[in-house]
Amino acid sequence: MHNKSVAELSRELESGKISSVELTREYLGRLKKEDEQLNSFISITEEQALADAHAADEQRAAGKATPWTGVPFAHKDIFCTNGVATTCGSKMLANFVPPYDATVTENFRQAGAVCLGKTNMDEFAMGSSTESSYFGATTNPWGLSRGEKRVPGGSSGGSAAAVAARLVPAATATDTGGSIRQPAALCGVTGLKPTYGRVSRYGMIAFASSLDQGGALARSAEDAALMLNVMAGFDPKDSTSLEREVPDYTATLNEPLKGLRIGLPKEYFAGNLDSAMEQQVRSAIREYEKLGATVKEVSLPHANLAIAAYYVIAPAEASANLSRFDGARYGYRCDDPKDLMDMYTRTRAEGFGAEVKRRILVGTYALSAGYFDAYYLKAQKVRRLIQQDFIDAFKEVDVLMSPTTPSPAFVQGEKSNDPVTMYLEDVFTVAINLAGIPAMSVPAGFIDGLPVGLQIIGDYFSEARLLNAAHQFQQVTDWHQREPQ
């Protein structure tokens, strides 16, 4: 049962072969056992899950089912869940139980889905390895059988590892600079980062507001489409969400790809790309050609500046977004503060981990008097150049394809002491967030037994086309069906 997709589980529930309570019990049993090795969950909400499953069965019996009614899944612990601890992977929020739901949480509740718990993540979504979580690192299920402890990527490493290990069929995630796609690639699952503004950010704890976007981690494009059907849509509580119709993303999955114009950004295939990685990606692209797509080289002239722009803009926004964690109204407060300044500085020194503090300090510096123009303003200008590169490219092609990451999953501890090396993990992903366009990562092969991902990048609001392209690829390949031992 644990190997079934969301679509399959939905059909089984509909046919009455299994009840949601039975399904939920089975998943919970497996989750509690298997996650001891992975640490992909921060909390497992067994009682609530069973109550929700029971309610879902009643809904279904009453003939009021959606495709999600009774289907288990998990939320990244960045989405606020009413009455359930929402930590963002931080000591700062270790005791934080929000009395409200994120809009995404609310949407899944309305759809009748059964949340099994909250998945692990890099603290405040700042990281590419899920090693910076206050609740301990998550381990990638790939490589475990060889005794290797590899990272699942980050920041949505808990969601990706849990989906890869079949602990849940799907999980929510967020992507600020690659935090859905990079873990998807490293864990061999399918990840979708929608267009900025497509999914409400309300109740999704902010890292960098102009870059953050909620999305899906699942085993297939079809399941990602089912997730986006629930997640996408205008939210009056999020001024940056867009009033734009939400199509049924499953409706166009089977469109033929004949005539699809694929662009390969030459900057992403330049000199230092790992040859094994390039080989995997090129063979995936050949599958597309077999499906009738055409391929041409395109250029994103400012691609090499994306990391630099991102590591100014994201920390700058974060430095303000994280000011609310001050020990005054919720979350961690240091012991025995002697005055207000002491409360602020110790609460934040003790409550935040090293990477979060580094980014707050860099962001504060980039915005401070004397540096604002050279860093923040300059980065915003470069951001526009990067966006223009994509706009120009999409005049020539329908989608862009590239590797999702420079290499497969690395060993825990390998990069955690060197921030800049860690940042370079995002070299193929951050430009997409700067531009605000959608992208996916789909499993596209293995290097030394470790999965690699193909990144498919689309124009604004082209999620349906990306899902279609990913689904068609998954009809002719089985990389996404491989299971870690």
Place this chain on the structure above:
Amino acid sequence: MTISREDIEKVAVLARIRVDDEQVSALEKDLGNILDLVDQLSAADTDSVEPMAHPLNAVQRLRADEVTETDQREAFQAIAPATENGLYLVPRVIE
């Protein structure tokens, strides 16, 4: 680009994060490396480029002036570090 200890200490005060001497040394190296990375920006020709604050070219929607909220003080203060008489308590400000 190097960042001085003084700059780090100044920024840490602005960000209200206590850093001890040992941490300042580590930050000097880490932040210096990060700034080296972002210094690539200076190479870009951005004359006559408008800064981009937002990925989408959209305008703000405005909300009708209607009260939609009810008193949730109890729920919010149940998760507060310190309250009294409905007030949030914080250490006194020493100016």
Place this chain on the structure above:
Amino acid sequence: MQWDIVIGLEIHVQLATRTKIFSGSSTAYGAEPNTQANAVDLAMPGTLPVPNEQAFRYAVMFGLAVNAEIERRSVFERKNYFYPDLPKGYQTTQLERPIVGPGYVDIDLANGKSKRVRIHHAHLEEDAGKSLHDSFYDELGHGMTGIDLNRAGTPLIEVVTEPDMTNAEEAVAFAKKLHGIVTSLGICDGDMSQGSMRFDVNISLKPKGSETLGTRTETKNLNSFRFMEQAIAHEVERQMDILEDGGTIVQETRLYNGDRDESRSMRTKEEANDYRYFPCPDLLPVEIDDAFIDEARNSLPELPDARKARFMEQYSLNDYDAGLLAGDSRLAAFFEAAAERGKDAKLAANWVQGEFSARLNAEEKSVDDSPISGAQLGDLVVRIADNTISSAGAKKVFEALWAGENDNVDAIIDAKGLKQVSDTGELEKMVDEVLASMPDQVAQYQQESDPKKQKKMLGGLMGPLMKASKGQGNPKLFNEILVRKLGG
């Protein structure tokens, strides 16, 4: 040495919207602490702002009322600093693209001249909460501050003037004029005691005639016209003392204590926060179109300048009286009710500005709190004008109305027996009797050649006359009869 004083103002005007600028929480004053602070106002994680249309409408109305350009595309910025009454750790405000651009206001001065004060801009922003430094203690006995966030997120417009004022009179005249404008527009309740309008005063001195501005200080959060006047006088004197002793002014923010007439430094420029403004990524640019501006323009009520002109025309008031009465929309409405009922507009104006305003001031009440209505005052004016009561009697009626003894003017006149005797035959009889009883005084009067002294002597005769008439004789008529009889 002679000094020129240079004054600029920053005025925070709380907008009278029902809800906050970025959330649907009520802005009603006086609720239990933190009962009107929702997840957004408390800066709970993941919450996001959604701007209130009415705040923009009010800001646009304000802009139109002060002859300003309306910015078609305004942007919100984050101003970063930590303080417990600022839940997000930044204030959402406008810096580069404020909603209201340059404008001006003309003020009337006591010397009869008028002066133009330029407005640099006005921007929309959110108010902070309140810190209560009562006696709260933690378990170790450390003093604690209580935070009430009901006010956090209340919409404000901050109006920033050019440094166009040269003394306290001008600054206060401007402040009062602005108060009149925002209350007439109905965009602010104008209640200064509740902090609905708060003033920051920037002051610098320069040698008389010098072109170069001196170093300025900012005195913050003055919440009455009187404190503002005192604070300016205090700060001018302080700076003058320093400069005349050869010292230099430190650019700093100061706090003025009106009860003690003292000020102290809050922070100097060196200690000033580095606010790290940047565009708020949770909000998009706000675009205001012509239709929105036209709608706001069409909804503009009569403003003080227009009202003043009308008062001069309609009620034949002089410039000064009309300016005073027209400046405050509620006082203006009160006056109009009194004038309409009382017929004699000049007399009504005198009473509104005299007895009525004095009484409000003495009891620190606003027009809204007045126990008497404009129409009641109008009734009183009618009885003064038709000689039913004397001005002394009128004061007694006013007192009775104010105290709520009765709400009917004629009933009070009857009950208190304040009706004047104006029957000349009856009055002449009384005069004859009194004069007959005081032959010495009569003789003295008739021997006196100085009319001033004669007038004084008449006063001495009034007492016995009023006594004889049990206080009800019409003093004006008594006077006429006396002059005639004595002079004859």
